Amino acid sequence: MKILLLRWLAFAFVVLTLTVLLSGCVVTDGGYGYYDDGDIGAAYYGPADVYYGGWGPAYHVAPYRGGEHRETSEGGHASTRAYRAAPASRSMPSIPSGSRSGGSHSGGSRSH
Amino acid sequence: MHPQNSSILIDFVTQNQISPQMMRPDRVGHFLKQGLLAVLLGVVCAVPVMAAPIQLPAIVEPASQEHHFGKVILVELVTPDLAASKQFYSGLFGWTFHDVQASGKAYAEALLDGRPVAGLFHKNVPSGEHRQPAWLSFISVGDVDTAKKVALQNGAKVLFEPHSLPDRGREAVFADPQGAVFAVLASSSGDPSDVLAAPGDWIWSSLITSDPDNAAGFYQKLFDYEVFELPASEGAKHLLLASDNYARASLNTLPVNKPNAHPHWLNYVRVEDAVKMTAKVLALGGRVLIEPRIDRQGGKVAVVADPLGAAFGLLEWPDTESKEVPK
Numbered sequence: 100m101k102i103l104l105l106r107w108l109a110f111a112f113v114v115l116t117l118t119v120l121l122s123g124c125v126v127t128d129g130g131y132g133y134y135d136d137g138d139i140g141a142a143y144y145g146p147a148d149v150y151y152g153g154w155g156p157a158y159h160v161a162p163y164r165g166g167e168h169r170e171t172s173e174g175g176h177a178s179t180r181a182y183r184a185a186p187a188s189r190s191m192p193s194i195p196s197g198s199r200s201g202g203s204h205s206g207g208s209r210s211h
Numbered sequence: 212m213h214p215q216n217s218s219i220l221i222d223f224v225t226q227n228q229i230s231p232q233m234m235r236p237d238r239v240g241h242f243l244k245q246g247l248l249a250v251l252l253g254v255v256c257a258v259p260v261m262a263a264p265i266q267l268p269a270i271v272e273p274a275s276q277e278h279h280f281g282k283v284i285l286v287e288l289v290t291p292d293l294a295a296s297k298q299f300y301s302g303l304f305g306w307t308f309h310d311v312q313a314s315g316k317a318y319a320e321a322l323l324d325g326r327p328v329a330g331l332f333h334k335n336v337p338s339g340e341h342r343q344p345a346w347l348s349f350i351s352v353g354d355v356d357t358a359k360k361v362a363l364q365n366g367a368k369v370l371f372e373p374h375s376l377p378d379r380g381r382e383a384v385f386a387d388p389q390g391a392v393f394a395v396l397a398s399s400s401g402d403p404s405d406v407l408a409a410p411g412d413w414i415w416s417s418l419i420t421s422d423p424d425n426a427a428g429f430y431q432k433l434f435d436y437e438v439f440e441l442p443a444s445e446g447a448k449h450l451l452l453a454s455d456n457y458a459r460a461s462l463n464t465l466p467v468n469k470p471n472a473h474p475h476w477l478n479y480v481r482v483e484d485a486v487k488m489t490a491k492v493l494a495l496g497g498r499v500l501i502e503p504r505i506d507r508q509g510g511k512v513a514v515v516a517d518p519l520g521a522a523f524g525l526l527e528w529p530d531t532e533s534k535e536v537p538k
Contacts, residue, residue, distance in 0.1 A: 143287075147342055150466075154466065156444070160477075164508050192457055194414065
């Protein structure tokens with residue numbers, strides 16, 4: 100009888116363990132460092148020891164500022180680009196400048 | 212499981228597997244039934260408790276109907292030490308935190324002057340994985356499922372299938388064709404307004420990638436960006452992505468011939484003095500990855516990492532130098 104009882108307990112333990120594992124499952128992403136955390140959303144760990152640097156003197160990342168004349172890139176041909184470049188006549192946009200209290204918003208915002 | 216079904220199962224087992232010699236009086240059978248029912252009940256109850264969704268806060272409060280597709284509207288950090296991360300960002304930018312806990316999971320909404328600026332959640336690095344925390348950029352979209360379709364058609368991988376979260380909206384995580392990871396979010400509470408970020412808030416994003424041309428094409432298809440070309444050093448490319456007449460992100464060539472250089476999104480917090488802030492980063496246990504350097508028009512940028520390794524940028528930006536360009 101004890102053996103039977105142990106069998107049932109073992110069976111229940113297996114069921115419980117599987118349930119726990121399935122409900123809190125971890126899905127690997129094939130190397131991207133992304134883990135599906137089920138209900139919490141994106142659990143993203145990046146690659147370790149990522150190299151930063153190699154930014155030469157002309158390596159710029161910041162946006163343009165207001166009132167600036169648009170410089171254009173000299174390289175590249177329209178036919179070889181993988182994107183549609185904005186026409187040269189378009190001024191270079193910058194980031195939003197309105198203050199929160201002033202309530203200045205983009206004229207291009209979309210409401211639904 | 213229905214108790215009657217359990218009873219049938221036990222009856223079946225007892226009739227077929229327990230020999231008459233083993234049969235003891237009703238006590239044992241009764242005990243067995245009760246034990247099994249208890250286990251089954253435990254399992255049935257445990258599943259919904261363990262699967263109960265954590266209630267993540269809305270990204271805009273009070274909710275608005277404003278949307279800015281293509282804008283980075285949320286950044287989230289996953290960290291194995293939530294307390295240490297909170298301490299660092301609180302000390303650096305003065306962020307405060309609203310803790311959300313459910314089902315043994317911990318999430319902290321970071322606030323700057325009472326407004327949400329970021330989300331941090333705790334998760335241990337899976338054992339055996341050599342990974343480090345990273346900030347994940349969420350870009351606004353109108354329809355996450357359509358974004359998934361377009362992303363897949365253009366060479367992306369889906370890392371996190373479209374998924375709805377109460378109060379947050381619908382989100383998904385992709386790796387672009389070059390491997391940079393980003394998320395899309397259709398926020399159910401609207402998108403943050405297009406205003407100048409306050410010091411301590413996120414102000415800018417850049418994608419540093421191995422193939423800027425194709426990356427620009429990919430993101431343009433996904434977010435309908437305008438793409439502006441900027442002068443860059445020889446062999447490099449510098450593009451600017453814009454939507455709603457505002458610059459949203461820069462796109463730069465990943466420096467070549469460097470080990471461990473991976474395409475990635477990098478987000479920048481607005482600071483008044485990049486040099487002072489990098490000193491503060493060091494004092495708080497972080498690292499400086501790129502020393503403060505002059506960027507366009509005299510402003511300084513720096514790239515730093517928090518004590519757990521998550522990288523982010525610091526960008527100086529005076530109050531008066533932004534511009535909306537009418538179409």
